[in-house]
Amino acid sequence: MTSAEISTDTRAHEFKGSVVISVDAMGGDRGPAAVVAGIALSADKNPDIRFIVHGPRAELERLIAKRPGLAERCDIRDAPGVVTMEDKPSQVLRKGEGTSMWSTVESVRKGEATVAVSCGNTGALMALSMLRLRKLPGVNRPAIACLWPSRNPQGFNVMLDVGADIRADAQDLLTYALMGASYARNGLGLALPRVGLLNVGTEEHKGRAELKQAHELIGLSAASANFEYVGFVEGGDLPSARVDVIVTDGFTGNVALKTGEGTAKLVGDFLKEAFGNSVLSKFAALLAMTSLKRLQKRIDPRRVNGGVFLGLNGTVVKSHGSADETGVSAAIKLAFQLAQSGFHDRLAARIAQSLTHETAGISGAESKRTS
Amino acid sequence: MTSAEISTDTRAHEFKGSVVISVDAMGGDRGPAAVVAGIALSADKNPDIRFIVHGPRAELERLIAKRPGLAERCDIRDAPGVVTMEDKPSQVLRKGEGTSMWSTVESVRKGEATVAVSCGNTGALMALSMLRLRKLPGVNRPAIACLWPSRNPQGFNVMLDVGADIRADAQDLLTYALMGASYARNGLGLALPRVGLLNVGTEEHKGRAELKQAHELIGLSAASANFEYVGFVEGGDLPSARVDVIVTDGFTGNVALKTGEGTAKLVGDFLKEAFGNSVLSKFAALLAMTSLKRLQKRIDPRRVNGGVFLGLNGTVVKSHGSADETGVSAAIKLAFQLAQSGFHDRLAARIAQSLTHETAGISGAESKRTS
Numbered sequence: 009m010t011s012a013e014i015s016t017d018t019r020a021h022e023f024k025g026s027v028v029i030s031v032d033a034m035g036g037d038r039g040p041a042a043v044v045a046g047i048a049l050s051a052d053k054n055p056d057i058r059f060i061v062h063g064p065r066a067e068l069e070r071l072i073a074k075r076p077g078l079a080e081r082c083d084i085r086d087a088p089g090v091v092t093m094e095d096k097p098s099q100v101l102r103k104g105e106g107t108s109m110w111s112t113v114e115s116v117r118k119g120e121a122t123v124a125v126s127c128g129n130t131g132a133l134m135a136l137s138m139l140r141l142r143k144l145p146g147v148n149r150p151a152i153a154c155l156w157p158s159r160n161p162q163g164f165n166v167m168l169d170v171g172a173d174i175r176a177d178a179q180d181l182l183t184y185a186l187m188g189a190s191y192a193r194n195g196l197g198l199a200l201p202r203v204g205l206l207n208v209g210t211e212e213h214k215g216r217a218e219l220k221q222a223h224e225l226i227g228l229s230a231a232s233a234n235f236e237y238v239g240f241v242e243g244g245d246l247p248s249a250r251v252d253v254i255v256t257d258g259f260t261g262n263v264a265l266k267t268g269e270g271t272a273k274l275v276g277d278f279l280k281e282a283f284g285n286s287v288l289s290k291f292a293a294l295l296a297m298t299s300l301k302r303l304q305k306r307i308d309p310r311r312v313n314g315g316v317f318l319g320l321n322g323t324v325v326k327s328h329g330s331a332d333e334t335g336v337s338a339a340i341k342l343a344f345q346l347a348q349s350g351f352h353d354r355l356a357a358r359i360a361q362s363l364t365h366e367t368a369g370i371s372g373a374e375s376k377r378t379s
Numbered sequence: 380m381t382s383a384e385i386s387t388d389t390r391a392h393e394f395k396g397s398v399v400i401s402v403d404a405m406g407g408d409r410g411p412a413a414v415v416a417g418i419a420l421s422a423d424k425n426p427d428i429r430f431i432v433h434g435p436r437a438e439l440e441r442l443i444a445k446r447p448g449l450a451e452r453c454d455i456r457d458a459p460g461v462v463t464m465e466d467k468p469s470q471v472l473r474k475g476e477g478t479s480m481w482s483t484v485e486s487v488r489k490g491e492a493t494v495a496v497s498c499g500n501t502g503a504l505m506a507l508s509m510l511r512l513r514k515l516p517g518v519n520r521p522a523i524a525c526l527w528p529s530r531n532p533q534g535f536n537v538m539l540d541v542g543a544d545i546r547a548d549a550q551d552l553l554t555y556a557l558m559g560a561s562y563a564r565n566g567l568g569l570a571l572p573r574v575g576l577l578n579v580g581t582e583e584h585k586g587r588a589e590l591k592q593a594h595e596l597i598g599l600s601a602a603s604a605n606f607e608y609v610g611f612v613e614g615g616d617l618p619s620a621r622v623d624v625i626v627t628d629g630f631t632g633n634v635a636l637k638t639g640e641g642t643a644k645l646v647g648d649f650l651k652e653a654f655g656n657s658v659l660s661k662f663a664a665l666l667a668m669t670s671l672k673r674l675q676k677r678i679d680p681r682r683v684n685g686g687v688f689l690g691l692n693g694t695v696v697k698s699h700g701s702a703d704e705t706g707v708s709a710a711i712k713l714a715f716q717l718a719q720s721g722f723h724d725r726l727a728a729r730i731a732q733s734l735t736h737e738t739a740g741i742s743g744a745e746s747k748r749t750s
Contacts, residue, residue: 157645171579174587208542208633216545216630243637247645256634259587262579263631264638266614271642274528274618279650 026058027347029340030121032112033063033071034090035128037330043127044071046336048078050344053337057344060115062087062108087111091128093329097135104136113140116322122347125314125339127327134172134317134326141320144356146363149173149180150319151258152326153191154265159249162196167246169258170265170315176257178221181205183359185226187318188253189235190358194351195316195342198252200234204241206256206264214240226255232365233358314339316346319359323352397429398718400711401492403483404434404442405461406499408701414498415442417707419449421715424708428715431486433458433479458482462499464700468506475507484511487693493718496685496710498698505543505688505697512691515727517734520544520551521690522629523697524562525636530620533567538617540629541636541686547628549592552576554730556597558689559624560606561729565722566687566713569623571605575612577627577635585611597626603736604729685710687717690730694723 031047033040040063047059058081061068065086072078089107091100104110109128115121117140126133134152143150151169158165168188169176176184185203192201205223207215212223223240230237241251243264256264284290317324323346327339346352402418404411411434418430429452432439436457443449460478462471475481480499486492488511497504505523514521522540529536539559540547547555556574563572576594578586583594594611601608612622614635627635688695694717698710717723 159645159648174579174585206634208545208630214545243634243639244641244644246638247641259579260631260634263577263614263627264634267617267635267638268614268642270615270618271639272646273615274530275643275646277530 026056027344028058028060028121029343029347030060030112030115030124031062031340032108032124032126032128033061033068034087034108035092035126035329036327036336037093037127038332040067040071042332043336044068044075044078045333046331046340047072047082048075049333049337050340051075051078051081054341054344056348057081057340059083060085060121062111062115063090064088085111085115091132093129095129095132097129097131100129100132101135101139104132109133110136110140113137113322113324116324117141122352123323123325123343125325125327125336125343127329127331127336127339129329130171130315130326133324137317137320137322137324141322141324144319144321144359146359147183147187147319149176149183150317151184151187152315153188153318154315156246156254156265156268158247160252162198162252164196165246165248165252165254166192166196166201167254167256167261167265168318169256169261171258171262172317174257174259176218178218178225181218181222181255181257182225182229182362183319184255185235185237185253186229186233186358186362187355188255189233190351190355191316191318191346192253193234194349194354195346196252200236201252202236202238202250203230203253203255204238204245204251206246206254206260207240207242210240210242212240222255229362229365233362314342316342318355321356323347397427398715399429399431399492400714400718401431401483401486401495402433402711403479403495403497403499404432404439405458405479406463406497406700407698407707408464408498409703411438411442413703414707415439415446415449416704417702417711418443418453419446420704420708421711422446422449422452425712425715427719428452428711430454431456431483431492433482433486434461435459435479456482456486462503464500466500466503468500468502471500471503472506472510475503480504481507481511484508484693484695487695488512493723494694494696494714496696496698496707496714498700498702498707498710500700501542501686501697504695508688508691508693508695512693512695515690515692515730517730518554518558518690520547520554521688522555522558523686524559524689525686527617527625527636527639529618531623533569533623535567536617536619536623536625537563537567537572538625538627538632538636539689540627540632542629542633543688545628545630547589549589549596552589552593552626552628553596553600553733554690555626556606556608556624557600557604557729557733558726559626560604561722561726562687562689562717563624564605565720565725566717567623571607572623573607573609573621574601574624574626575609575616575622577617577625577631578611578613581611581613583611593626600733600736604733685713687713689726692727694718 033043060083062085068084087108091107091109112124116124150172152172153168154170155164166188168184189201192198227237315326325339325343404414431454433456439455458479462478462480483495487495521543523543524539525541526535527538537559539555560572563569598608686697696710696714
């Protein structure tokens with residue numbers, strides 16, 4: 009049993025019967041009112057969650073008191089400082105103690121909460137999480153995983169890395185495959201997730217050297233790590249039903265994520281303009297309201313709100329900076345699912361197992377050579 | 380005057396009064412009938428184009444004879460071989476002589492036509508074009524530029540490279556900026572195109588080393604090369620009105636292009652499903668038909684059909700493999716615009732000028748050191 013597993017077991021005993029989520033009330037574009045509204049929404053829907061809420065005590069008490077029954081389910085941690093969207097990660101590492109973001113991560117580090125949720129500055133949150141939670145043994149580069157609307161029955165695919173790091177070598181990409189598969193099993197309930205490696209073509213000879221090497225490594229690990237490897241996939245496959253988890257470096261993943269969001273928004277805007285063009289089309293839009301709402305719900309970024317930081321000693325969910333109560337509640341729901349499934353321990357165990365395999369492989373090869 | 384400019388001037392004299400486009404009738408998913416239909420469509424709309432059509436003579440004669448008046452405007456070049464989508468570029472380079480694709484590029488090389496158009500295998504077409512047309516002096520890596528539906532008045536932005544090469548260093552990215560700006564001036568009629576460099580954030584400190592270096596180089600060249608440099612842009616800016624030309628390496632550009640296409644298709648499919656769900660929504664869809672068609676027209680990939688190969692001694696337009704007559708005709712229209720604007724000579728002159736600047740810069744620095 010690894011040390012990570014032992015410490016998390018202890019946590020589970022402390023909060024028997026309910027899951028505790030650590031929530032940063034500050035740092036989002038809509039301020040603490042939207043975050044508390046999201047907490048209230050989740051509290052209503054799910055009686056098994058308790059919250060530790062971080063921010064200026066007086067303001068939080070006032071906001072929480074407005075919601076009947078919420079105060080009993082929230083512990084407030086007074087943290088007067090706020091990390092803004094403009095703050096550089098390096099500044100936050102030096103002077104961030106006392107901010108709500110620091111305090112939010114700290115609750116997971118101390119084992120008071122299982123998962124942290126923040127709407128704040130992504131770069132600062134990742135830097136703080138790496139500093140305080142530290143990387144899991146065997147992980148060189150942590151990753152951010154996002155959910156992508158797809159044609160699959162589960163409605164979403166997982167893509168990682170979408171921006172934790174701008175580089176990834178073959179070994180990192182293998183780690184991403186292991187972590188992404190673990191996330192898909194625990195977050196999306198897929199028994200045998202299908203993993204694909206993002207490239208500019210599906211033929212084996214295509215792409216950069218590190219991709220060809222990762223292609224080999226991931227293929228060799230699939231059986232023992234309990235996922236199916238479908239090989240190279242292309243940008244057009246991100247929303248497809250032929251894959252559940254898409255592995256790529258953080259530069260390409262970030263560009264793809266923002267390109268997808270930008271395209272969906274463009275089509276949505278064009279659709280609105282098209283329907284706003286004449287009296288007849290406005291009338292048609294009125295009739296089509298239900299259909300349009302159904303469409304909006306399927307591609308609503310608020311429903312897939314939550315980038316998950318993977319590869320640390322603890323799980324952190326990054327909500328969109330502009331998240332409203334629906335968005336915050338979706339991020340909390342994701343955090344709850346991951347906490348309840350024991351995701352973190354399973355992921356740590358999977359990485360540890362892969363390390364053991366590698367060591368065994370190396371010592372096996374060495375003993376062959378020496379014998 | 381460079382040798383490229385002289386040879387193109389000679390071509391212009393040979394075909395006074397009309398523009399000649401070299402068209403590969405084979406290699407597309409829909410066969411030569413769709414290509415000839417596209418040629419006929421363009422011929423109807425534009426009396427100033429003549430065509431050299433490449434493929435098996437008997438079949439082409441039959442297809443062209445069906446269209447009244449078309450035979451007089453087409454020269455047929457008999458080429459019985461076909462490059463398929465499965466052929467590897469290296470095979471085509473060795474054994475491709477006698478194929479319609481080879482013959483199509485050859486007409487541009489010999490100066491019989493100004494621009495080549497093909498629906499065939501992209502990798503093979505790029506390899507053949509590089510072998511036969513050769514790179515422009517000063518260009519290390521040619522690029523493929525595509526048009527991207529956008530919020531700009533011109534309706535499209537230019538992105539390059541979208542897949543000619545999987546790598547690009549800082550100098551290549553500068554060349555892409557020069558070529559992309561030249562394309563936007565001549566293909567989209569923008570007097571002072573705004574160029575952006577694709578990155579994972581807009582702050583100066585973000586991104587890979589070659590991007591920071593390219594950021595400097597492009598900024599320094601903007602004034603003399605007659606474009607405006609807006610700095611780093613993100614995936615979400617691809618369809619935005621803050622930029623006209625987006626510069627990136629061919630790996631990232633290819634993933635972004637396919638991600639954008641895939642997302643637009645997903646939203647379109649979800650829209651169809653949403654409207655097909657109930658009797659009322661089907662009725663609404665009927666009423667909204669005009670609006671939906673208007674939307675479809677704005678994001679129809681057939682209207683922006685044509686990746687342009689830049690950086691060679693001659694211009695090649697790559698049409699989508701699945702292009703129908705509308706798509707083929709759009710690619711021919713683009714080829715015509717580029718031919719008529721004298722795009723190729725202007726681009727070559729721009730690259731030559733930039734080389735002169737660089738040489739002057741280096742000798743200037745050297746003379747300083749020695750003086």
